[in-house]
Amino acid sequence: MNTQTRTLFLLALLMCLLIAWGGQMLLERRDESEAKASQMAVRSSRVTALAREVERLPRSSVRMPQSKTLFALVNHEVKRLGLSRHLEAVRPGQSEKQGRTESLLEFRLSGMYLRGVLDWVRAVEGMPGVRVLRMHLTRSGKALLDLDMAIARTEAAK
Numbered sequence: 001m002n003t004q005t006r007t008l009f010l011l012a013l014l015m016c017l018l019i020a021w022g023g024q025m026l027l028e029r030r031d032e033s034e035a036k037a038s039q040m041a042v043r044s045s046r047v048t049a050l051a052r053e054v055e056r057l058p059r060s061s062v063r064m065p066q067s068k069t070l071f072a073l074v075n076h077e078v079k080r081l082g083l084s085r086h087l088e089a090v091r092p093g094q095s096e097k098q099g100r101t102e103s104l105l106e107f108r109l110s111g112m113y114l115r116g117v118l119d120w121v122r123a124v125e126g127m128p129g130v131r132v133l134r135m136h137l138t139r140s141g142k143a144l145l146d147l148d149m150a151i152a153r154t155e156a157a158k
Helices: 003-056 070-081 114-126
Strands: 087-097 100-112 130-139 145-156
Touching: 003 114, 070 087, 070 100, 070 114, 070 145, 100 114, 114 130, 114 145
Parallel strands: none
Antiparallel strands: 087 100, 100 145, 130 145
């Protein structure tokens, strides 16, 4: 074999090795992607199962009289659910609209697991006359969530 043929042979061999190496890298990445996709499918099915479980659960069985303030309702539910250590900030407010008083309450619950957030949302939905104005979830840790929420309750003017 002359030098030119040997050089072409080595280049062809090098190209075959590079193509094989690139193909191997693509196969490894595909396997990683498939593993991540299967993990996501498992997580998605868990969330779906949890959502179905939440739909089956009854609303908060604790019913309080309408005369309690919005702050008292929230305080009672926070204590009942054992979320006092998660309550970071509370900002009460009030507004007058067409002869009616609207009690407003903004608060932040931090470092909660998804189940605690769902229990809290279910409790808020069970409060008499309370409506959610705003709700924002933020991931704060590997499995923790922060919940910023604003709720309101309209009461007849006195």
